[in-house]
Amino acid sequence: MSERAPSTVSASGLRTTFIVNPIAGPVSTRAARRQRIDDFVRRHRIDARIELSRYGGHAYELAAAAVVEGAQLIVSVGGDGTLNEVASALVDTGVIYGMIPTGSGNGLGRDLGLALGFDRALETLLDGCVREIDTGVANSLSFFNVMGLGLDAEIGRRFNLSRRRGFLTYLRLGASAVIGYRPQRLAIESDSGTRLELDAILVTVANSTQYGNNARIAPLAKLDDGRLDLVVLDTRSLWAAPRLVLRLFTGSMHRSGHVHTLSGTRFVIRRAAPGPIHTDGEVHDCGETIEVSVRPRSLRVAVPRDQSGRA
Incomplete structure (x- = not known):
């Protein structure tokens, strides 16, 4: 060290x-x-x-x-x-x-x-200060912002293959990925014993509040609370897509009845077949089971002085 x-x-x-x-x-x-x-x-x-x-x-x-x-x-x-x-x-x-x-x-x-x-x-x-933040770990892969699977990972895969970058490209690829996308049957367990079984469009496990561009998928997440926030969109979400996009940019995603949220230190996600996941947008092939956990305050980050004590 x-x-x-x-x-x-x-x-x-x-x-x-x-x-x-x-x-x-x-x-x-x-x-x-x-x-x-x-x-x-x-x-x-x-x-x-x-x-x-x-x-x-x-x-x-x-x-x-x-x-x-x-x-x-x-x-x-x-x-x-x-x-x-x-x-x-x-x-x-x-x-x-x-x-x-x-x-x-x-x-x-x-x-x-x-x-x-x-x-x-x-x-x-x-002239900055140090803020200690948590690290997420998904099947030994570290992430610092968000990880995800389902539609989340598919959009990430398409974005990485695209020659064009930027927010509008991400939205365009997201809209095209929805067409014909088949939900996955998932079983999710948290460290508290909570269990979900549902057909999901996407699952995001967030360390920070947002994907980027102020699209806040997990508005209640905190980078240094020793916990991760899991967000699941079920199959009903497709019918509510316009309203969910609005919630994404107004910080109210967690209030939607189409969204399931859990907070914890460890999650186990099981699916029927292997497939991709992403960690901070980087796509990886993984097996049927994804174990996600947190390493509290394990990364020291340089931030502006007015952000050093932010909770």
Whole structure:
């Protein structure tokens, strides 16, 4: 385990590694991104290395190596996939995780109150605080924002294959995925003994409140309460889709009669056949049983000072 980093963040006094996904974010900004980081490092005399991820899983490898080499602050520059890989390598290490979001949704960044502008997000690394947040684990795969299966995972699969990014693309693919989608019969158990058996359109287990773009699937979720929020949409949800979309963006999803919600530290989800799940938007093939649990306050994240004590 690395030497425990301080509770305040000032990159100018910390051994820092930036891990950059060179193909994340708008094409128009990619070329200048590396130069802006170089300028930031030089201007503030930061002891920093800048690494570029080259393939799936490479960001995780780079972050894990940086931990071993003594980095105190490791910063991901990219979308949710880069976030997931880098943060997964930092769980329970004490190393501070910094995030410069350049993706299309940025659900975790929004829930943490991070600045979404590139230069403003960099400034948080100079004068921020540390917030300890929970980590979700689904069949040994870490997630920090949300994981899901059913329609949730199918939309994620289509989005990852699409050349177009952005919120409108996500909505378009979501609408097309609904057509012809067949619900799954699921049995869900929580650590409290609650059991659900139903035909479900999708299941989301949330650490934060939202998917991204302020689409709040689990409005009552908290990043540091040692619990996860499970949200299930049953087959009746298709008939209520327009109202559910409205609830998604008004923070009232949990009040719908078409939505089942559970809060707990562990869930077991069983389905009839193997299939995909997603963790922070990254799609994986999994078996019939998915075990989801929480590791309380296991990741130290750099946030603006006014967000450090947020419950």
